[in-house]
Amino acid sequence: MNNNQTVPLKQSIVTHLLKVTFTIYFLVTLTVTLIHMGVEYYHTKKDVMKELAILQKTFAPGLEDAIWTLDLERLDSILNGMLEHPVIIGVKAIDEEDKGLFGAAGTFMGADGQYIQRDTEGDYEPLDTHQNIFASLFWHGFDLSHINDRHRRIRLGRVIIYSSNSVVLGKVKLGYFFLIVNAIIKTIALWVLFLWVGRLYLGQPLSRFISAIKQINWKNMAEYRIQVNSSGENEIQMLEDAFNTMITKLHLTMNEFKRAEEEVHALNEQLEQRVIERTAKLTEANSRLKIEESRAKKLLTMNQMLKEPISELVRYALESSVQHSDSEMGFIVFFDSNETIDRVHVWSRTDGYIDCEIHSQLVFPNIHSQEFQDTVENRSNRIDNDVQDIMYTSIKSGNAIPVVRQLIVPLIQESSLILIAGVANKTEDYTYYDAYQLTLLMQGLVTIMQKKYADECILEINKDLEEKTRELKASLALIKKTQNQLVESEKMASLGELVAGVAHEINTPIGLAVTESSFMEYKTTELLKKYKAGSMKRSDLEKYISTVSEASVGILKNLNRAANLIQNFKQVAVDQSNEQKRQINVNQYLHEILVSLRPKYKRTGHKISINCPKDIDIVTYPGAFYQVISNLIMNSLIHAFENIEKGEMIFNVSIQTPNILIDYRDNGKGIEQKILTKVFDPFFTTKRGKGGTGLGLHIVYNLVVQNLKGKITCNSEPDKGCQFLITVPMSL
Known part of the structure; x- marks a missing residue:
């Protein structure tokens, strides 16, 4: 094996560290560069707007004079000359009502927001509005006015000078280029520098450290120490010291292991005794397991008795509690919502099940005893393995059986006392485990009784629900019928309102026509009287003809209006009543x-x-x-x-x-x-x-x-x- 083996550059921790670092650096640099570019673009655009405002002072006098004298040829010459300025790509002059166009040049925006281009032949062509953001226009507008001989200012119109974002981009793109190149060069330089430094101060020391670790074996552990030879007190040096300390501790641990091995032999001798003790505990646990299994079977049986009467369910639960605890007798005392005793149930191996009435002669359970009252008040389990002065009298034999041991447990639900159960005369002393088992049986009994009551309530509710459902269906059918009737009534009411609207709307032109007709009748009667009397003049006839002519026009106008209204109302009314x-x-x-x-x-x-x-x-x-x-x-x-x-x-x-x-x-x-x-x-x-x-x-x-x-x-x-x-x- 080559002990001087190094990690490939791509898998090096230095490379991974640089990737994370330079990812963050790149994002920060990109964000700052974009912000810088945005600010530069904003200020350049602002300068262009100022330049457009300054150009107002240069061209305003000539434009005002050209429009005042209606010299449109001169106006076009000035507008085209303005396009020679590098920041202007379009200009237009409009009238004082902002509707008519005196003249335009270049690219400008129409009244509806449409971009328009005036070509060299003077024709206007609309441009595609779906342009990129750098082709969009921005402008500066100013009013043109003329001071006449009376020193009154007359508004002639308005001039709007247009520029575009492409002009601004052209001014800043060189700066953008140097800004991006600068960021790229700095990023590459920092990457190379950080990679070289990382390999020098982190990668190479770690490689030497790994090579030194590979030379360790069990034989030279006592005297072998790692030496990385890193400069200064740094993390590599601290790792070297920690690893050497670990080697020393590991050597000491091996010595301890040998001593521990000798002690194991001694412990084996004690193992047999522990096995005997564990076997006894296992036997006890197995016995408890059988008790738990017996209790689970009894609870399962109670759960299957949901259709049985409550008294039969209580009898089985009480019998199971006595048998489960190896006792001779037991009782269950139920309480009502006011925590007053409701019923007492007793079961014994001699007499079986007894449903007792509440009276002062009841001896077992003695509900008036101090022990019972303490259980009610304190609501805690009571184990008494040395009972005095409590006797159980058998109903069958009449013999008095002394109670020598008893266990009493209360059952609480939501801070309310539900019942108190007890068993007595176990051959051995009662323990807290017996109390635990009796409590679980009583909890199962109460849960099953509540489930039985809930099932009965659900059956009753289902009956009521079925009845309500039938009533609801009948009501729903009636509602739908009523709703259809109301909808039809609403449609007829709408048609009625339409007819009323017809009468009201037609009343005005008909009334005017009747008024004009009445006036014509009056004038005709008046002229007829003069004619019969022979006093009619030519002027009277001319005046009558003029009056009748005007009245006829009014009558015809109002009757035509009424006819149009009737035609419209007729079509709408027919449509409303026709499907x-x-x-x-x-x-x-x-x-x-x-x-x-x-x-x-x-x-x-x-x-x-x-x-x-x-x-x-x-x-x-x-x-x-x-x-x-x-x-x-x-x-x-x-x-x-x-x-x-x-x-x-x-x-x-x-x-x-x-x-x-x-x-x-x-x-x-x-x-x-x-x-x-x-x-x-x-x-x-x-x-x-x-x-x-x-x-x-x-x-x-x-x-x-x-x-x-x-x-x-x-x-x-x-x-x-x-x-x-x-x-x-x-x-x-």
């Missing part, structure tokens, strides 16, 4: 629904907006669709905008093939999280007693899921409004 599906234009139908609901909100400050492409057509059930939309709007009006004068409701409709998504939201008071999961439950309402039925959103959910075969979800937070997302197929 047939048909093709509808979503944008048009939403506006028709708003017309039918206008009486509900036109006298409020609330606003409803519809953002829906005009070319979305779907095949669906219009009546169900109307009910969903109207219930959502009414839910917002009733609940969301309570105590809110000006609210906003928005419908955003988009296509998600093969479905359409209706995103309805309001800016009302929102819904608390604890009731958000209940909003679609039937009969759940926060307006109980104030006209709320709790069926509005439940009907919406059923119509969307069952009729329209779609999905609906609700999102909300208090004071942040409410959102309903509805997805329905484009064709059913």
